[in-house]
Amino acid sequence: MTDVRALYQEVILDHNKNPRNFRVMEDADQFLEGYNPLCGDRYVLYLRMNGETISDVSFTGSGCAISKASASVMSTIVKGRKREEALRLFEQFHDLVTGHNDSHIHPENLGRLAVFAGVSEFPARVKCASLAWHTLKAILQEQKTAVTTE
Template sequence: MSVLKELYQEVILDHNKNPRNFRKMDDATRHVEGYNPLCGDHYTIFLKLDGDIIRDVSFEGSGCAISKSSASVMTSMLKGKTKAEAESYFEDFHKLVKGELNAEQNMDRLGRLAAFAGVSEFPARVKCASLAWHTLHAALHDEGAAISTE
Protein backbone atom coordinates (compact mmCIF):
# COMPACT_ATOMS: atom_id res chain seq x y z
CA MET A 1 0.00 0.00 0.00
CA SER A 2 1.39 3.41 -0.90
CA VAL A 3 1.95 6.00 1.81
CA LEU A 4 -0.87 8.03 0.28
CA LYS A 5 -3.31 5.11 0.45
CA GLU A 6 -2.29 4.59 4.06
CA LEU A 7 -3.25 8.17 4.80
CA TYR A 8 -6.52 8.14 2.90
CA GLN A 9 -7.80 4.76 4.07
CA GLU A 10 -11.32 3.52 3.34
CA VAL A 11 -12.45 4.29 6.90
CA ILE A 12 -11.28 7.89 6.51
CA LEU A 13 -12.81 8.36 3.07
CA ASP A 14 -16.10 6.88 4.28
CA HIS A 15 -16.31 9.08 7.37
CA ASN A 16 -15.36 12.13 5.29
CA LYS A 17 -18.18 11.51 2.83
CA ASN A 18 -20.73 10.38 5.38
CA PRO A 19 -19.76 11.95 8.68
CA ARG A 20 -21.48 10.36 11.70
CA ASN A 21 -23.09 12.45 14.45
CA PHE A 22 -22.78 15.48 12.19
CA ARG A 23 -25.42 17.68 13.78
CA LYS A 24 -25.96 20.49 16.20
CA MET A 25 -27.07 19.28 19.64
CA ASP A 26 -29.65 21.63 21.12
CA ASP A 27 -29.61 20.10 24.57
CA ALA A 28 -25.81 19.76 24.86
CA THR A 29 -24.40 20.31 28.34
CA ARG A 30 -21.19 21.63 26.86
CA HIS A 31 -19.93 22.75 23.47
CA VAL A 32 -16.52 24.02 22.41
CA GLU A 33 -15.24 25.42 19.11
CA GLY A 34 -11.98 24.19 17.63
CA TYR A 35 -10.15 26.16 14.98
CA ASN A 36 -7.00 25.67 12.94
CA PRO A 37 -6.02 29.14 11.72
CA LEU A 38 -3.45 27.65 9.35
CA CYS A 39 -5.98 25.96 7.07
CA GLY A 40 -9.31 27.34 8.30
CA ASP A 41 -10.64 24.03 9.68
CA HIS A 42 -13.42 24.92 12.08
CA TYR A 43 -15.56 22.57 14.19
CA THR A 44 -17.86 22.71 17.19
CA ILE A 45 -18.00 19.64 19.43
CA PHE A 46 -21.22 19.13 21.41
CA LEU A 47 -21.29 16.99 24.56
CA LYS A 48 -24.10 15.72 26.75
CA LEU A 49 -22.59 14.61 30.02
CA ASP A 50 -24.38 12.63 32.69
CA GLY A 51 -22.03 12.73 35.64
CA ASP A 52 -18.95 11.00 34.34
CA ILE A 53 -20.64 9.39 31.37
CA ILE A 54 -20.72 10.82 27.83
CA ARG A 55 -24.38 10.26 26.93
CA ASP A 56 -24.10 11.88 23.54
CA VAL A 57 -21.49 13.59 21.39
CA SER A 58 -21.81 15.28 18.01
CA PHE A 59 -20.05 17.85 15.84
CA GLU A 60 -20.61 20.54 13.23
CA GLY A 61 -18.30 22.52 10.99
CA SER A 62 -16.02 22.19 7.99
CA GLY A 63 -12.50 21.15 7.16
CA CYS A 64 -10.34 18.69 5.27
CA ALA A 65 -10.93 14.95 4.91
CA ILE A 66 -8.53 14.13 7.72
CA SER A 67 -10.01 16.54 10.27
CA LYS A 68 -13.61 15.76 9.39
CA SER A 69 -13.20 11.98 9.44
CA SER A 70 -11.25 12.22 12.68
CA ALA A 71 -14.11 14.13 14.31
CA SER A 72 -16.60 11.63 12.93
CA VAL A 73 -14.69 8.55 14.10
CA MET A 74 -14.16 10.17 17.49
CA THR A 75 -17.85 10.84 18.06
CA SER A 76 -18.78 7.36 16.89
CA MET A 77 -16.50 5.81 19.51
CA LEU A 78 -17.28 7.85 22.59
CA LYS A 79 -21.00 7.43 23.21
CA GLY A 80 -21.55 5.73 26.59
CA LYS A 81 -17.86 5.99 27.53
CA THR A 82 -16.61 7.60 30.73
CA LYS A 83 -14.59 10.78 30.73
CA ALA A 84 -11.51 8.77 31.79
CA GLU A 85 -11.97 6.37 28.86
CA ALA A 86 -12.28 9.30 26.47
CA GLU A 87 -9.08 10.82 27.86
CA SER A 88 -7.32 7.49 27.41
CA TYR A 89 -8.40 7.36 23.72
CA PHE A 90 -7.18 10.95 23.34
CA GLU A 91 -3.73 9.98 24.64
CA ASP A 92 -3.56 6.89 22.41
CA PHE A 93 -4.67 8.91 19.39
CA HIS A 94 -2.11 11.59 20.03
CA LYS A 95 0.70 9.02 20.25
CA LEU A 96 -0.58 7.21 17.16
CA VAL A 97 -0.57 10.22 14.85
CA LYS A 98 2.84 11.28 16.12
CA GLY A 99 4.21 7.81 15.33
CA GLU A 100 4.80 6.94 19.00
CA LEU A 101 2.33 4.05 19.13
CA ASN A 102 2.42 1.02 16.86
CA ALA A 103 -1.03 0.52 15.34
CA GLU A 104 -0.60 -3.16 14.47
CA GLN A 105 0.45 -4.12 18.00
CA ASN A 106 -2.40 -2.18 19.59
CA MET A 107 -5.33 -2.98 17.28
CA ASP A 108 -7.61 -4.08 20.13
CA ARG A 109 -7.08 -0.92 22.07
CA LEU A 110 -7.31 1.41 19.10
CA GLY A 111 -10.19 -0.04 17.12
CA ARG A 112 -11.20 2.33 14.30
CA LEU A 113 -8.64 4.86 15.47
CA ALA A 114 -5.98 2.65 13.86
CA ALA A 115 -7.08 4.06 10.50
CA PHE A 116 -5.21 7.25 11.40
CA ALA A 117 -1.81 5.54 11.74
CA GLY A 118 -0.82 6.83 8.27
CA VAL A 119 -1.02 10.45 9.46
CA SER A 120 2.33 10.03 11.25
CA GLU A 121 4.01 9.98 7.81
CA PHE A 122 2.58 13.44 7.07
CA PRO A 123 3.74 15.82 9.83
CA ALA A 124 1.85 18.72 8.21
CA ARG A 125 -1.42 16.82 8.77
CA VAL A 126 -1.04 15.86 12.45
CA LYS A 127 -2.88 19.04 13.46
CA CYS A 128 -5.76 18.21 11.13
CA ALA A 129 -6.20 14.79 12.72
CA SER A 130 -5.89 16.13 16.27
CA LEU A 131 -8.18 19.17 16.03
CA ALA A 132 -11.42 17.43 17.09
CA TRP A 133 -9.65 15.58 19.88
CA HIS A 134 -8.10 18.74 21.32
CA THR A 135 -11.52 20.37 21.16
CA LEU A 136 -13.11 17.40 22.95
CA HIS A 137 -10.39 17.52 25.58
CA ALA A 138 -11.21 21.20 26.22
CA ALA A 139 -14.93 20.38 26.40
CA LEU A 140 -14.34 17.60 28.92
CA HIS A 141 -12.38 20.01 31.07
CA ASP A 142 -15.04 22.65 30.57
CA GLU A 143 -12.60 25.07 29.02
CA GLY A 144 -15.49 26.98 27.48
CA ALA A 145 -13.60 29.30 25.13
CA ALA A 146 -12.75 28.40 21.56
CA ILE A 147 -9.51 26.50 21.20
CA SER A 148 -6.96 26.76 18.47
CA THR A 149 -4.32 24.30 17.31
CA GLU A 150 -1.79 27.08 16.85
Protein backbone atom coordinates in the same frame (compact mmCIF):
# COMPACT_ATOMS: atom_id res chain seq x y z
CA MET B 1 6.81 7.84 -2.62
CA THR B 2 4.41 6.91 0.16
CA ASP B 3 1.13 5.85 -1.31
CA VAL B 4 -1.42 8.49 -0.44
CA ARG B 5 -3.80 5.62 0.25
CA ALA B 6 -1.86 5.04 3.45
CA LEU B 7 -3.34 8.35 4.58
CA TYR B 8 -6.61 8.38 2.69
CA GLN B 9 -7.92 4.99 3.74
CA GLU B 10 -11.38 3.92 2.68
CA VAL B 11 -12.73 4.35 6.21
CA ILE B 12 -11.46 7.92 6.29
CA LEU B 13 -12.91 8.74 2.88
CA ASP B 14 -16.21 7.20 3.94
CA HIS B 15 -16.40 9.21 7.18
CA ASN B 16 -15.46 12.35 5.25
CA LYS B 17 -18.25 11.79 2.76
CA ASN B 18 -20.83 10.62 5.28
CA PRO B 19 -19.79 12.01 8.65
CA ARG B 20 -21.53 10.33 11.62
CA ASN B 21 -23.19 12.40 14.34
CA PHE B 22 -22.89 15.43 12.09
CA ARG B 23 -25.59 17.67 13.56
CA VAL B 24 -26.29 20.43 16.02
CA MET B 25 -27.24 19.00 19.42
CA GLU B 26 -30.04 21.21 20.71
CA ASP B 27 -29.89 19.86 24.26
CA ALA B 28 -26.12 19.71 24.59
CA ASP B 29 -24.64 20.35 28.05
CA GLN B 30 -21.58 21.86 26.48
CA PHE B 31 -20.23 22.86 23.11
CA LEU B 32 -16.92 24.31 22.02
CA GLU B 33 -15.35 25.52 18.81
CA GLY B 34 -12.15 24.00 17.49
CA TYR B 35 -10.27 26.01 14.87
CA ASN B 36 -7.12 25.42 12.90
CA PRO B 37 -6.13 28.85 11.56
CA LEU B 38 -3.47 27.35 9.31
CA CYS B 39 -5.97 25.69 7.00
CA GLY B 40 -9.29 27.10 8.16
CA ASP B 41 -10.68 23.87 9.61
CA ARG B 42 -13.47 24.90 11.96
CA TYR B 43 -15.79 22.61 13.94
CA VAL B 44 -18.15 22.88 16.86
CA LEU B 45 -18.25 19.84 19.13
CA TYR B 46 -21.37 19.19 21.22
CA LEU B 47 -21.44 16.99 24.31
CA ARG B 48 -24.14 15.70 26.65
CA MET B 49 -22.97 14.15 29.90
CA ASN B 50 -24.76 11.78 32.21
CA GLY B 51 -22.68 12.09 35.35
CA GLU B 52 -19.21 11.03 34.31
CA THR B 53 -20.43 9.33 31.12
CA ILE B 54 -20.58 10.90 27.67
CA SER B 55 -24.17 10.11 26.75
CA ASP B 56 -24.16 11.87 23.39
CA VAL B 57 -21.70 13.62 21.13
CA SER B 58 -22.11 15.42 17.79
CA PHE B 59 -20.33 17.99 15.67
CA THR B 60 -20.82 20.50 12.86
CA GLY B 61 -18.45 22.54 10.74
CA SER B 62 -16.10 22.13 7.84
CA GLY B 63 -12.55 21.28 7.03
CA CYS B 64 -10.33 18.82 5.26
CA ALA B 65 -11.06 15.10 4.92
CA ILE B 66 -8.65 14.16 7.69
CA SER B 67 -10.11 16.55 10.24
CA LYS B 68 -13.71 15.70 9.39
CA ALA B 69 -13.19 11.95 9.35
CA SER B 70 -11.30 12.17 12.62
CA ALA B 71 -14.15 14.10 14.27
CA SER B 72 -16.65 11.59 12.89
CA VAL B 73 -14.75 8.47 13.99
CA MET B 74 -14.11 10.06 17.39
CA SER B 75 -17.81 10.74 17.85
CA THR B 76 -18.65 7.08 17.28
CA ILE B 77 -15.95 5.90 19.66
CA VAL B 78 -16.35 8.13 22.69
CA LYS B 79 -20.12 7.93 22.95
CA GLY B 80 -20.95 5.94 26.10
CA ARG B 81 -17.42 6.24 27.49
CA LYS B 82 -16.46 7.66 30.86
CA ARG B 83 -14.69 11.00 30.97
CA GLU B 84 -11.43 9.41 32.13
CA GLU B 85 -11.61 6.75 29.42
CA ALA B 86 -12.11 9.38 26.72
CA LEU B 87 -9.14 11.35 28.02
CA ARG B 88 -7.02 8.20 27.89
CA LEU B 89 -8.15 7.63 24.31
CA PHE B 90 -7.04 11.18 23.52
CA GLU B 91 -3.54 10.31 24.70
CA GLN B 92 -3.51 7.09 22.71
CA PHE B 93 -4.76 8.81 19.58
CA HIS B 94 -2.22 11.57 19.99
CA ASP B 95 0.60 9.03 20.32
CA LEU B 96 -0.71 7.21 17.26
CA VAL B 97 -0.78 10.21 14.91
CA THR B 98 2.51 11.64 16.14
CA GLY B 99 4.24 8.30 15.69
CA HIS B 100 4.83 7.71 19.42
CA ASN B 101 2.65 4.67 19.46
CA ASP B 102 4.10 1.71 21.34
CA SER B 103 3.12 -1.59 22.78
CA HIS B 104 1.26 -0.33 25.85
CA ILE B 105 -1.79 0.25 23.67
CA HIS B 106 -3.92 -2.82 23.07
CA PRO B 107 -4.87 -3.14 19.40
CA GLU B 108 -8.49 -3.81 20.34
CA ASN B 109 -8.60 -0.47 22.14
CA LEU B 110 -7.34 1.29 19.06
CA GLY B 111 -10.01 -0.32 16.91
CA ARG B 112 -11.30 2.12 14.34
CA LEU B 113 -8.70 4.69 15.38
CA ALA B 114 -6.02 2.54 13.77
CA VAL B 115 -6.96 3.91 10.34
CA PHE B 116 -5.29 7.16 11.39
CA ALA B 117 -1.89 5.53 11.87
CA GLY B 118 -0.88 6.78 8.40
CA VAL B 119 -1.11 10.38 9.62
CA SER B 120 2.22 10.00 11.41
CA GLU B 121 3.90 9.85 7.98
CA PHE B 122 2.43 13.28 7.17
CA PRO B 123 3.57 15.69 9.91
CA ALA B 124 1.77 18.62 8.29
CA ARG B 125 -1.53 16.80 8.83
CA VAL B 126 -1.22 15.90 12.52
CA LYS B 127 -3.07 19.06 13.52
CA CYS B 128 -5.92 18.19 11.18
CA ALA B 129 -6.31 14.72 12.67
CA SER B 130 -6.14 15.90 16.25
CA LEU B 131 -8.33 19.03 16.08
CA ALA B 132 -11.56 17.35 17.20
CA TRP B 133 -9.72 15.41 19.89
CA HIS B 134 -8.16 18.57 21.32
CA THR B 135 -11.62 20.12 21.38
CA LEU B 136 -13.03 17.10 23.18
CA LYS B 137 -10.24 17.19 25.72
CA ALA B 138 -10.85 20.88 26.35
CA ILE B 139 -14.55 20.26 27.03
CA LEU B 140 -13.83 17.31 29.29
CA GLN B 141 -11.34 19.38 31.21
CA GLU B 142 -13.86 22.23 31.29
CA GLN B 143 -11.88 24.73 29.29
CA LYS B 144 -14.13 27.60 28.27
CA THR B 145 -12.38 29.29 25.39
CA ALA B 146 -12.26 28.08 21.80
CA VAL B 147 -9.51 25.64 20.94
CA THR B 148 -7.01 26.50 18.29
CA THR B 149 -4.19 24.32 17.12
CA GLU B 150 -1.72 27.22 17.08
